[in-house]
Amino acid sequence: MRGPGAVIAALTLVWSGAVAAQDYPTRPITMIVPFAAGGATDSLARFLAERIRMILGQPVIIENVAGASGSLGVTRAVRAPADGYTLSIGTSTTHVLTGGLYKLPFDLMKDLEPIILIGSEPLLIVGKKSLPADDLKGLIAWLKANPGKASVGIAGVGATGQLTGIALQKETGTAFEFVPYRGNGPAMQDLVAEQIDFMIEPASNFTALLAAGSVKPFAITGHARLASAPNIPTADEAGLPNFFASLWYGLWAPKGTPKDITAKLNATMSRVLADPLVKQRFGEFGIQITPLQQQSPEALRELQKADSARWWPIIKAANIKVE
Known part of the structure; x- marks a missing residue:
């Protein structure tokens, strides 16, 4: 049986963690983009960073860490402190496919905390x-x-x-x-x-x-035609049934980031994605925003698992090698 001191200490940790999440963020946040500046993911990250700043009241600094199909940037995020001040934005390539292409020094499915599935293209x-x-x-x-x-x-x-x-x-x-x-x-x-x-x-x-x-x-290769190109049929409509593939975008934090903080980031991103101006800009990007019911961290984790189960065997069977 624990003594009063242990109970008080445990309650203090819980209280201090709740206070930290409530006050978060108190300083700038870094968002690691695993590609060079100027690309599609970088442009998306910079646009979202400004919208996040408007809600949370702290700057979101973009750090470009390119190389090895994005795995260098993801590695940097995995090794960052789990305090909510380092975020990892990426795609199905950087956060799924690299697991089949490289021997990574971490586990893509376990060493990052999912925040939200942003959208897909x-x-x-x-x-x-x-x-x-x-x-x-x-x-x-x-x-x-x-x-x-x-x-x-x-x-x-x-x-x-x-x-x-x-x-x-x-x-x-x-x-x-x-x-x-x-x-x-x-x-x-x-x-x-x-x-x-x-x-x-x-x-x-x-x-x-x-x-x-x-x-x-x-x-x-989507489930529906693009609003920006309504005359182009889906593969399904064009005679290749059930042929779907997309590039999707997500946001993660290092493993161990407090749940209250990841919940706050998830809620912030949901607000961002609901903004009509953001919806308009995403349409210009050609990105379909994730439906609200799929904007949970769990949905992002399940998508990672499903895509790894689909693509990793294809990579292995094709004996794809990267330098």
């Missing part, structure tokens, strides 16, 4: 203008008639586009070559120049090219 299957197909069924037929001859640009080995391409091969019985680039920018340049045949990447990457008529869209 479907991929777009898009080809060069001269490709002899006008819809997804035509593209699949052309691939089957030309096994191993088509080239697909990807934003790096093991990236979402490559894994979705492998899934497409399995679903359709086709074969094509992957051409890795240092990001989507150079790959899109070669697509427009018709040096490669097609790509499967986040839809927002192709907004300007679609507007200019420089590429040929076939289908998006």
Whole structure:
């Protein structure tokens, strides 16, 4: 049986923790972006950082830590103090796929506290203008008639586009070559120049090219059509049933961060995502905001587990190696 001193000490810890969460934050927060400045995730993080500051009253400083498909930035976040002053923003690539690509010095499923699933963006299957197909069924037929001859640009080995391409091969019985680039920018340049045949990447990457008529869209890999491109069918509608893939964004804190603090951050982010101006900006980003009922930390954790169960075996079976 514990003595009065132990009870008082325990109650003091609980009380002080509650007070700390109530007062949080009392100083600037750092949000680690696992990519270089200027990319889609960095732009999203900087936009959200300002909205968070407006609610919590403290600056949110962006720290870019790029490298190894984002795993260097995630490692930095994992090793940070679990006090709520370091956050990890990332994608399904940085917080799921890297677990199948690298031998990480931590456990992606256990060493970060999920805060919220921010939103997701479907991929777009898009080809060069001269490709002899006008819809997804035509593209699949052309691939089957030309096994191993088509080239697909990807934003790096093991990236979402490559894994979705492998899934497409399995679903359709086709074969094509992957051409890795240092990001989507150079790959899109070669697509427009018709040096490669097609790509499967986040839809927002192709907004300007679609507007200019420089590429040929076939289908998006989402459950619904994009509001920004309502004429492009889903893969499901275009003749490839149940073919879904997306790039999603989430927010985490280091393992051990007090629950009251992660709850406060979750509530703050829910307020941010409910803002009509934020919804408008996300539409411009091409990101679909997570429905309210899926904005819990538990929903983010379950999505991580489900995606790892789906993609890690594909990575292993394809024997994908990264430098």
